[in-house]
Amino acid sequence: MPAPISKRLQDALVQLKDNQQYRQLPDLEHQGRYVVNNGKTLLNIASNDYLGLSGDTALQYEFFEHMQQYPAAHLPKMSAASSRLLTGNDAQLQLLENELEHWYRLAVGEGNSATTKSALVMNSGYHANIGILPALTALPVKTLILADKLVHASIIDGIRLSQNKLCSYRRYRHNDYEHLATLLAQAEDNVERIIIITESIFSMDGDCADLQALVRLKALDSRIELYVDEAHAVGVFGDQGCGLAEETQTLTDIDYLVGTFGKAFASIGAYVLCDETVKSWLINHMRPLIFSTALPPINHAWTRFILAKMPQLQARRQHLAQVSLQLSQAISPVHRVTSGQQEAVYQSPIVPYLLGDNARTITKAEQLQAAGFYALPIRPPTVPANTSRIRLVMNASISTTDCQRLIAHL
Template identity: 45%
Template sequence: MDRKYQAELERLAQSDMLRSLKVTRAEGTYIYMDGRRMLNLSSNDYLGIATRGDLAQEVEAELHRLGGAGSTSSRLMTGNYEEYQRLEDLLAERFAREAALVFGSGYHMNVGIVPALADSSTIILADRLVHASMIDGIRLSSCRFERFRHNDLAHLERLLNKYTEAERIIVMVESVYSMDGDCADLKGLVALKERYPSVMLYVDEAHAIGVFGDTGLGLAEATGTIQQIDLLLGTFGKALAGMGGYLICSDVVKRYLVNRCRSLIFSTALPPLTIAYDRLAFEALPRYTVERQRLKASSEHLRQRLGEWGLQTPSQTHIIPIVIGGAQQTVQLAERLQALGYYALAVRPPTVPERSCRLRLSLTAEIDLADFERDFAPLVAELVATQHQ
């Protein structure tokens, strides 16, 4: 039986598509792997909270207060500890919305919500570049769906007009796209939603929470659209350096999901200490103004430098992809960077479409890019020369 799987693994290796798990150790902004010390350009610790260990003393105090570490059951059995209520109340208060619901991870959230809310009469319209977890949730819902061209609201509106008789249409986007680093037009999406009463707007802020907005509540805060987004999702596992996902919604939707969302009902709850940490990190978000500004400045600077070197990137944010094309060339460039002491990953299908393999640079507020710019410039010159041959 294993021969079939082994043959597929060999095929992946021959096409430079094979993935493997590697043991890593973090030390500040550096990562240790295979005996190398490299500047970590692949981290989601956008504000540097994990890098600096900001909340270590507070977490230690919570550990003494809470005692045990395990949750022992699902939330609907005995796992709905007081810490969940405190965190969800805080989320609802900060976002000034009726309710919040915490999930075990962003993946649990995206694969569970749509199948619970959708039925056979529901139409789903999703941006072509939404995350794999959102696509998996759509597929599990078994309802009709179409994908509109990336960030193309005119195309989305044509599809909305196609389904004017639909009782419910769920429009799904990310506020910051994880592979292209560009942003959704949330104001434009809200304007469309207000013209089409059957639309529910579903926005995943996984890569925006903590980074955007005066108090770090994401791109929805920065664009003044929090109140108009029906389903506003985010994660604790990136800028907040925690674990889990959250949904901001109406009280009715929350109570419905508690009864119908399988990824919530049939999953073990997060441990109370994890939830306590998430609350501490979320409470602290407003005070990270300097880190947000520093991250914004370094991201803008690197995007500008790439343009000066002749490389174009779709990025508008701290996620900066350099699209190479083929897998082999992308892997080779990533390996050369790693040999120079910079950990930047080659992103290949199925994460991105065929012939759009890329280096994905993920910046944090703590990274100093001076050495990287010096060492990367010669590689860029080679790359640009190759692309123009």
């Protein structure tokens, strides 16, 4: 008889340990820009808190004072207690969507005629990507999805959920737009819609998509729509902090602009900026939106508080760019990730330190932790085989001196 499932699970877990791919939840205490792990205080260089806002206690106290302006009857609730289509569509959430649309208009330029985009807020970036794509492909329209090889797992899952008799997909080599152009040329004449999907800043390699090149490709075929996930660029780029699309002046050319609040915004949730008709379609067909309890209104109040400050955080963005570039330039060629075809034009806060081998990567992470840095090994299947790396992540609370000390230990 086959072994019991529990025994087979145990054997599979042992195999993970043998391959040095076993994961477990860390026991952490957060103290501003530091984490306490196993009794040791370490500088956090592993989180996505790019602007250093999540541990800013002065900012938190300011928010609490801001909340005191609300009469007791109108304080934001601690739970939505329902999906948005029932009773979860709180005033804070509706105000947040209005303010996101205004933020987008500021980033585009108020004088630009193409400033009409609607915002739809969701519970997370994962919810967004596994919900938007299947909803878009629910129409009986022959659709081809062309996605960058290194898009996030949530996008891959969304694509898988989108597959049906009328929707197929292919992956183009990472940031290889000649390959993408070849796939576009191979699209059958009866394909009515082509959705090109990319991240703007890639979460593991830290490199950026050439959004302007994608816009030029889009202009060649009226069937093409652009879907850009700005999760790691929102708050980091642009005068308003609207992301790489703002920085490259491509905002109005992107059909589905997805962003998250769980990184530079130091909050939780996600949004998509899209056409008003598309928003209405998503409300009617996007399963994670329809069947999930909305986030607590108090969270949306905090996100609104941060959003109002986002255009004023340019000094943090500039410092972040400086320390990120300082670290990136110090990485020797042997430890650089070179999977993309594009030279880095915009320096992201994500600086991978490639080691390749799992054991070597774990050892290096332990050495950095011993030196006072909370650095973590990233191994397959999160990244391709033989590309294990330390994912060094800068944030605006890291000083130039901190960065120099980190470089010395590399």
